[in-house]
Structures are given as structure tokens and as C-alpha cells.
Amino acid sequence: MRAAAARVATGLAASTVEAWQELRIHKLRVLLSLVGVAVAVASITATVAAGQIAKQMFTESYETEGRPAHISISAYDDRNGMPLSVERVRPAFQTVAERFGVTYASARISAFDIKATTAGSSKRVELMGVDPAYAAIHRVVVPQGRWLEESDKESLSPALVVDETFLKKLGLQGTPLPTSVDLRGQGMSVTATIVGVTSMRGYGTPRAFMLADSLVHWQTGAPTDAGYEMWVPVEGADELAGEINAAMRAELPGLQVDAYRDDYMAWGGEDPIGPIKWVIIGIAGIILLLGALSLLNIALVTIQQRIREIGIRRSFGATTGRVFFSVMMESVVATVVAGLVGVLLAVAAVKNPLVEKYVLQGIDDVPPFPLSAAFLGLAVALAVGALAGILPAMIAARVKIIDAIRF
Amino acid sequence: MSSEELLRLTGVARTVELPDGDDLHILTSVDLLVRRGDHVGIVGRSGTGKSTLLNLLGLLDRPTGGTLEWAGRNVTDISGRQAARIRGRDVGFVFQQFNLLPGRTALENVMAPLLYASGKEFWQRRRIAAAMLDQVGLGDRLDAMPQFLSGGEQQRIAIARALVRRPTVVLADEPTGALDVETGAMVMKLLDQATYESGAALITITHDQNVAALARRRFRLAEGRLHPLAEEAAV
Numbered sequence A: 001m002r003a004a005a006a007r008v009a010t011g012l013a014a015s016t017v018e019a020w021q022e023l024r025i026h027k028l029r030v031l032l033s034l035v036g037v038a039v040a041v042a043s044i045t046a047t048v049a050a051g052q053i054a055k056q057m058f059t060e061s062y063e064t065e066g067r068p069a070h071i072s073i074s075a076y077d078d079r080n081g082m083p084l085s086v087e088r089v090r091p092a093f094q095t096v097a098e099r100f101g102v103t104y105a106s107a108r109i110s111a112f113d114i115k116a117t118t119a120g121s122s123k124r125v126e127l128m129g130v131d132p133a134y135a136a137i138h139r140v141v142v143p144q145g146r147w148l149e150e151s152d153k154e155s156l157s158p159a160l161v162v163d164e165t166f167l168k169k170l171g172l173q174g175t176p177l178p179t180s181v182d183l184r185g186q187g188m189s190v191t192a193t194i195v196g197v198t199s200m201r202g203y204g205t206p207r208a209f210m211l212a213d214s215l216v217h218w219q220t221g222a223p224t225d226a227g228y229e230m231w232v233p234v235e236g237a238d239e240l241a242g243e244i245n246a247a248m249r250a251e252l253p254g255l256q257v258d259a260y261r262d263d264y265m266a267w268g269g270e271d272p273i274g275p276i277k278w279v280i281i282g283i284a285g286i287i288l289l290l291g292a293l294s295l296l297n298i299a300l301v302t303i304q305q306r307i308r309e310i311g312i313r314r315s316f317g318a319t320t321g322r323v324f325f326s327v328m329m330e331s332v333v334a335t336v337v338a339g340l341v342g343v344l345l346a347v348a349a350v351k352n353p354l355v356e357k358y359v360l361q362g363i364d365d366v367p368p369f370p371l372s373a374a375f376l377g378l379a380v381a382l383a384v385g386a387l388a389g390i391l392p393a394m395i396a397a398r399v400k401i402i403d404a405i406r407f
Numbered sequence B: 001m002s003s004e005e006l007l008r009l010t011g012v013a014r015t016v017e018l019p020d021g022d023d024l025h026i027l028t029s030v031d032l033l034v035r036r037g038d039h040v041g042i043v044g045r046s047g048t049g050k051s052t053l054l055n056l057l058g059l060l061d062r063p064t065g066g067t068l069e070w071a072g073r074n075v076t077d078i079s080g081r082q083a084a085r086i087r088g089r090d091v092g093f094v095f096q097q098f099n100l101l102p103g104r105t106a107l108e109n110v111m112a113p114l115l116y117a118s119g120k121e122f123w124q125r126r127r128i129a130a131a132m133l134d135q136v137g138l139g140d141r142l143d144a145m146p147q148f149l150s151g152g153e154q155q156r157i158a159i160a161r162a163l164v165r166r167p168t169v170v171l172a173d174e175p176t177g178a179l180d181v182e183t184g185a186m187v188m189k190l191l192d193q194a195t196y197e198s199g200a201a202l203i204t205i206t207h208d209q210n211v212a213a214l215a216r217r218r219f220r221l222a223e224g225r226l227h228p229l230a231e232e233a234a235v
């Protein structure tokens, strides 16, 4: 067993050596046909990689709107179209969420015209009252401090989680947590305690989150602009939305309720660059085919000149199988080398600082180059090499020794 | 050691079918016994079937009649794979036209047979081949391209290549045919000595009486048979 494995290993290594020598001899012709293969592999790899990176970025940004499956629920008075008070709708929502066994459910209560004040400055902020499940629903990451907890509603000073923009605009960068900030406006006047900072991508206005319970407690005059949301398994999510709608209506007789799925998967935001991707892959496929054909052409022309050489190798003890494999390896070694170059080109193109600066402008954390795209490129190169090598290899294996070395 | 039987041919025949359908009987009944370390010379005029016989001895071709034994084993009808195995391990060829691999250096040519070996022979092929080239006096021409070397030097590379796997038999088909008389004599002396040192049997096929004269046992190939020459007949 071990001896056989060792023979296979040396056979593979030796075939590669032979193939490499043969390629070295025809280097210019081989090089030219490989340019095509390298370019094609580069474009396929780059396209697939860009597609995957884009998809991941889109997915991440969509998921901050709510991870699939996401159900949004709102309730309003049918007669005047006015939203209903939180005091009325929230208990109904909590009852329904509990009845359907939904783990991740949160209110989203917006408070406008709130001014945050620190020793240094004073800014208008966007304050939202949420349940602890909000972080899971929107994939909120809190690298500094912590997210809101159920027990925060007992605190005398409401706990607050803010975004980077908030810290920056209120001159709190570098201040150790927890730290306090005054919130005023719309019937609210309280000193809140910042317990965490999220890494959310900001859009100018400082944002802050506090528990819905705290917001309701500290804001006099019940807030009304509220929505509700759930994160449920994708399987059967549409039916669940319908059932929740019915259950909410039953809890709130005579009122209008809307419950519907609104995550990106529900409206098919699957592959943002789908069609372009297929066009590029199609063109690359044609280039690849041309590269393979010219490689095949070289191999077929040279095999005629090499019949004698194959006979000589057979006299050293090369079996027909070995001759077949070695000749095939010539194409494979060549295209794999070209494939490697192609993959490197693709990485250089996609991870280029210029591309990151101008094409992906403003996005701070671009995902890494997907390994799967690199492997795909290499696999394509290998397959093309094997395909171009099979015909000359068959011819080589048929060479009759005594005819080949006849003087 | 020298009494050990290596190759035994009994009534070996080789017939080929010509394009017009007739049979050409190149070899009709060849009998030959070669022992380890033997040096055998076979002379014959052009077209008598010398190369055909050598191809049979080296398992490049199969007899159409008779039996061929390798170290006591009947190999008349073995598979191509088994024949390749024996060739790789036990046979070294030296051809009239040198048959060096084009575009490869002297060292790469001598390393080439080791690509079909395994284990130590394979992994240390560079060292082994370099030592072999040194032995034929080309230790300073390792990276030379054969086409820029003289005929004598090329044939010395071919000899190094034939001996690099330490075969039990070396088959030389008109090894001096493409060389001038002086160079030919020198190459023959080297071949004779190198095979002698490695303990291999040497079978030289030639149309040149002087070349055959170097061998200890001599035969003449004619009418499809081997005829022992004077000394051989006396033994």
C-alpha cells in the first residue's frame, strides 16, 4: 500500500517535471496561448469575487433593515388614519408575539425633536425606543460597552446606546463608558446614561436607542409614532404574517392593522449584479475556449515532432499510461500556472486601493476576497488544461515504440 | 555471478506483414544465452534484422515464434506494462543516432530515466545523474545542450543515460555508426569499460568487425539466425 502510494507520488512529481521541461522548450508559443487563459480566468474570478463581495455588502446593508424573515406591524385608526397610541397597541403586540412563540419581537417608537446636551455641545438627535430583541433583528453590533437589557428599565437614569456619529457630534469620543447625557424636548427631560456604542453606519444625524419601557416612562404624553417588528424563521413566514395580522385585529377590534413581510429576500434582492455577471462570464468562457484551442493546436503540432521522443521515453520504461498522463500534464501545468496568474490579477483588480476608493466609496469595511472565487478560477483553469490535453495525450499513448525509434 | 543466466532465446522468430500482404521473415530461429556480465558482439550486414533482434531483447517488441526468457522467467507474451517495468529496471539502450531528448541539457537527459524510478533513485536523480556523467568524463558539461556537443560527447551522454539506473543488460545498436573511426573506438572502449565496472551484460550490434572484436563472445547474424564466430565456436 505504502509502496504503491509512493509510486503514485513520484509518478505525479515526475510527470510534472517532464511537462515543465516540455513547456520550457516551447515557451513562446505556449506563453501566447496562455495569455488568453490567464485573462479569462482573471475575468471569471474577478467577476465572481466582485459578485460575492457585492452580495455580501448588499446583504449586510439590507439586514440592518431587518434580517429575513422580518415582519413589520403597524396599527392605526381607520376613520382618520392616525396612528394609535403605544399604550394601546404595544400590549396587544406583546400578547400576540407571546402567543405565536416569537422570540425576537420589538417595538420601534420614534421620539423627534430631542436635544442631547453634554458639557461640550448640544445636538438634535434621533431617539428610538426599542426592546432588547432589536439588536438581534437588525444585526446591531456593539463593539464598545453593551446593548440594552431587560433590567435597564429599573434604572433611575435610562440606559442609552448610541452610534459613532452621536459620540463624534457631542464631543464624547474617548470618554470612558458609562457616561451621562441630558435629553430634552417633546415632554422629556432626563439625564440618560450611555452604556454602549454601536458600529452602525451613520448617516449624519446622531442616533440613540433606549428601552421602549424607559421611553414611555420618561416621555410625558404618550408617544404615537410607533411600529412593531418580528424576526421569524423564513420557512412559513408569509403565512405567519397573515395569522399575526388576524390575531392583532382580534386584539384591537374596530382598528386597522397591517402585518407583512418586508425583508430583502421577500422582494427578491438576491443577486445585485446577476445579469452583468453572466455576460462577463460568457465572454470569459469564449476567451478561455480560444486559449484552450490554441493550446490544443500547439500540442497537436508538437506531438508529431515528438513521436521519436516518446519512443525514447518508452525505452526507459515509460508505460502508455504514464505517457498519456505526462502529455496531458503539459496542458494542465500550463493552464494551472496561467490560472494562478489570472487569480492573482483578479485579486489585484478587486482589492485595488483605487477600486476601494472610487467604486466602493464610503464603505469602510469591504469584505475580504472570497476564497471560493479563487478556487473556482483555478478549477476552471485545471479543467481547460485537462480538456485541451486529452487529445494529444491519446495520440501520444498510441505511439508504437519500434516505429518511433526506427532509424 | 557471471554464470547466472540472464537472457535465453530459443528458436526466436520475428515475421512482419508487409503492406502488400506478404510475410517477411526477418528472424527465423535465433538461439542465444546471455549471462550476467557477458559482453556479446553481434555483426551482420545492413538489413539482416539486427535492430529487430535488439528490439526483441529489450522487450520493445515481441517474438512471433520461439521463447524469450528473462532470468528464467518466460517473457514471450508479457503485458506492455510488465515489459515497461523490466525495461526501466534492467535494460539500458544505446542507439546509433544517440536519441538524446532535444532541448534538454546533458544532465536532464541522464536524469530522464530516473523519472520512471521511485524512492531514492527518483528524489536523488540530480546527484546520481551528475555522478554518472562524471564517470563518462562529462562532469564539466552538465548544463550543455546536446546539439552543441560533438558526436562522441553525445554518445557518451547516451551511455551515461543507459547506465544511470544500473541495468543488468545494456543493448547497443550500432553505437559507433554515426561516429568517425577514432571517436568510435574511444566510445566503444568507454562503453565496454563502464558496463564492465557496473557488472552489466553488454550486447553490441554492429556491422563493423572491429567494433565486434572488442566483445568476448561474437556472433554473425545471417538468414535470420545467429552463427557463432570462430572463438565462440571453440568455447
Ligand SMILES: Nc1ncnc2c1ncn2[C@@H]1O[C@H](COP(=O)(O)OP(=O)(O)O)[C@@H](O)[C@H]1O
Residues within 6 Å of the ligand: B016, B017, B018, B024, B026, B044, B045, B046, B047, B048, B049, B050, B051, B052, B053
Ligand atoms: N515493421 C516492419 N515492416 C516492414 N519491414 C520491416 C519492419 N521491420 C523491419 N523490416 C525490414 O526487415 C529488415 C531488417 O530490419 P532491421 O532489423 O532494421 O535491420 P538492420 O538493423 O540489421 O539493418 C529490413 O529489410 C527492414 O526493412
Ligand SMILES: [Mg+2]
Residues within 6 Å of the ligand: B050, B051, B052
Ligand atoms: Mg539497424
